[in-house]
Amino acid sequence: MIDFGFSVSPSSRINLDNADKEKFARLAIAEPDVLKCMACGSCTASCTAGAFEDTSLRRAILSLQNGLSDDASKLLSHCMLCGKCTMVCPRGINTRHLILSIQKIYSL
Amino acid sequence: MKNNILVIGGGPAGLEASSILSRMGYNVILAEKEKLLGGHLAKWDRLFPDQVPAKEVLNDMLGRMDGVKCFTETKVNSINLLENSYNAMLSNGITVLADAVLLASGFDLFKAEKKEEYGYGIYEGVLTNADLEKAFQEGKKSSPAPRAIGFVHCVGSRDEKAGNPACSKVCCATAVKQAIETKELYPEADVYCFYMDLRMFGRHYEDLYLRAQKSGIRFIRGRVSEVAETAEGRLLVKAEDTLSSKPLKVTLDRLVLMAGMRPSKTGHDVGRQLNLSIEDDGFFSAKDGLQNLQKSKLPGFFYAGACTGPKTLPDTLHEARSAAMEIDRYIKENFRK
Numbered sequence: 001m002i003d004f005g006f007s008v009s010p011s012s013r014i015n016l017d018n019a020d021k022e023k024f025a026r027l028a029i030a031e032p033d034v035l036k037c038m039a040c041g042s043c044t045a046s047c048t049a050g051a052f053e054d055t056s057l058r059r060a061i062l063s064l065q066n067g068l069s070d071d072a073s074k075l076l077s078h079c080m081l082c083g084k085c086t087m088v089c090p091r092g093i094n095t096r097h098l099i100l101s102i103q104k105i106y107s108l
Numbered sequence: 109m110k111n112n113i114l115v116i117g118g119g120p121a122g123l124e125a126s127s128i129l130s131r132m133g134y135n136v137i138l139a140e141k142e143k144l145l146g147g148h149l150a151k152w153d154r155l156f157p158d159q160v161p162a163k164e165v166l167n168d169m170l171g172r173m174d175g176v177k178c179f180t181e182t183k184v185n186s187i188n189l190l191e192n193s194y195n196a197m198l199s200n201g202i203t204v205l206a207d208a209v210l211l212a213s214g215f216d217l218f219k220a221e222k223k224e225e226y227g228y229g230i231y232e233g234v235l236t237n238a239d240l241e242k243a244f245q246e247g248k249k250s251s252p253a254p255r256a257i258g259f260v261h262c263v264g265s266r267d268e269k270a271g272n273p274a275c276s277k278v279c280c281a282t283a284v285k286q287a288i289e290t291k292e293l294y295p296e297a298d299v300y301c302f303y304m305d306l307r308m309f310g311r312h313y314e315d316l317y318l319r320a321q322k323s324g325i326r327f328i329r330g331r332v333s334e335v336a337e338t339a340e341g342r343l344l345v346k347a348e349d350t351l352s353s354k355p356l357k358v359t360l361d362r363l364v365l366m367a368g369m370r371p372s373k374t375g376h377d378v379g380r381q382l383n384l385s386i387e388d389d390g391f392f393s394a395k396d397g398l399q400n401l402q403k404s405k406l407p408g409f410f411y412a413g414a415c416t417g418p419k420t421l422p423d424t425l426h427e428a429r430s431a432a433m434e435i436d437r438y439i440k441e442n443f444r445k
Contacts (some may be wrong), residue, residue, distance in 0.1 A: 014349055015359035021298070028324065035321050039329070039351050064350050065326060 019067025033093040043085035053078040110135040114206035119147020121413030122212035124428035127172035142367040153244035157312035213375025215414040218367040227335040259283045261303040265368030276368030277418040281355045328422040345427030369418040419425035
């Protein structure tokens, strides 16, 4: 193969047609409250780990909806399960429990 | 002697004000350009936030119209202000001498084909909020069931280039309501709402949003940028998921466009003859926007409903009632000394 000195980078566009909807549906059965997130960012703002590492439950949920579970894994990998986000969530989501369920279902 | 009052427009505002004025003892003449009374309400299936059938609401209003002289399929051909009353020639040949006029000309839906990138009138799967309500009214169900359906908020609203920088106020709640109804009709389908901001300002509206979320409807914060047809005849929809700052695409079978509110052309035809002032947004200018929403700059000429900007149905009904009160006060102060 001739090396032309350039490469083609893969598309970074989210493709919802390929998102794993079956896994997310399983998550929604185990944790119906995951559907209630309105992306306010309170969890991310109060996150103790987030002050040092890129950690965000809001973005992790969004990543799962968009079929990007690797991104979700990174965004939760520094979570210490302190539960501060549970206290601030205006929709009353048991975020701590949700994080554990995400890890179980997506085997993160 | 009963004073004549001319009401222009037989939608919710015109109907509500007419029945009240008639019960106050006035001689009310209503002119409606369409064959049927009810305006857009007659073309709607169910109403947000509680999904009350539009027909029930309209029938209640029509039931109070006894005593009002209604002319349908009738336009105001000409109108002019005499010394202290209005002389209007209607298209049915009748001339009305009215001591007060209420303009309740409402709105026209934004012509969705103007946003060509959404493909309305080009692709079969693209329809408007009004088309969907019509399908609901007719009890139509697609077979085979659509697998994925999207709703686009702010079509021809908050869009300077489309000539309408303002929010149309009712589309967010309408989209969420229609998304829920669509999901109920096709439970297996994926339903998406593409929004910029969710303006769920009214009582129970936020409940509607939560209900939609719980039923699995996905809200994507971003405006649809373009729609194309796939080889299979489905719709390839592109937008940015602004919450993750990434471009996004999805293939859908239906795309419902939330066409916003534009000033009514028929209203403009009347306004032009009396030189009524219109603001940059195309809607009529009330005497002032806080305390005198129903008054125009002309004595005895009043407004109610969406002719002065997008309004919800309850907003419109409140305005109709206050217009009736203002008209009553005006007549008593000027004609019964």
